[in-house]
Amino acid sequence: MTNANSLERTSWQISLIGGHRQRGAAAANTVVVTPIGGADVDLTGADLAPVTTLTKVSLAGGVKLRVPAETNVRIEGFHLFGGRRVEPGRPSPSDPVVRVRAYGIWGGVQVRRA
Template sequence: MGDQPGPPEPGDSMTPVPPLASPPVRASDDERHRVVELLGEHAAAGRITLAELEERVGRAYATTSRAELAELTRDLPALTEQAQPATPRRKASRWLVAIMGGSTHRNMRRLTGRVNIISVMGSDDLDLREVEIEGGELEVNAISLMGGPTIYVPDTVEVELSGPAIMGGNDERGSGRRPRPGAPVIRVRSFALMGGVDVWRLPAETRGLSLKAARRSAKALERGID
């Protein structure tokens, strides 16, 4: 009787090779920012708490893959067009992020649409004294977790400051001068946990001064704004 073939040896061409698992697709900074923006909108609608927002924002900036990002909004409904403000097109967004640190953003000459500020154990100074607001309105969304930004605006614009602050606060200070009717509007919406947003209205004539000197001038014009 002839020899019978034995079992295939390791490495034999007959041994099936398991397919290699595809590596997870990596997420971009823009994708992380978009998820954080969505989380902020859901927090504003009351679907998640600020504590949940803090936890999810931290995970969003720590993750590296699209799949992990998707998990952060999997239990939240899609935001429909009816649930969002009706606009002819999506507002352009600019992002400023401070994680355990901060910086001062100056020389912003022209802005349109929306500025989003994320502060996690850090803060940013946003100097808007010389900004030209296209369309007459600028939206600033500030998510503050154990920190928060300070925003400097000229007293020639209207400021609307709103939003919850838990174990923190949002404050408007500085010049008590009122802008002319029809002046540009800066709408600041804050979501703060153990932090908040400070908005300083600085006299228009202090635009060439340092922020410290401009604050001193604003305090002289302060009229009961806490």
């Protein structure tokens, strides 16, 4: 079952060659599909929903994400070659959550805090 309201807040970004760059405002759900290219997303100026999800699917390309210091970050998915690096922070359980779902062959996930 799908909630119609959640569909209205999903932003689809598709690029055959090249990446995706986003600054500021963010939909509650963003899906980035790039066979070759990464995603560079800065959410430091965004009014975040309680849960924001960024899904990245590619063959080659990772995710560079910048979030406010008081944001919980959860990373899911897999990359055959690549790692995950999240700058430490001290968010509380009541702070917004950003879920990063990243899938690909080459790439990784890097999260920086503002």
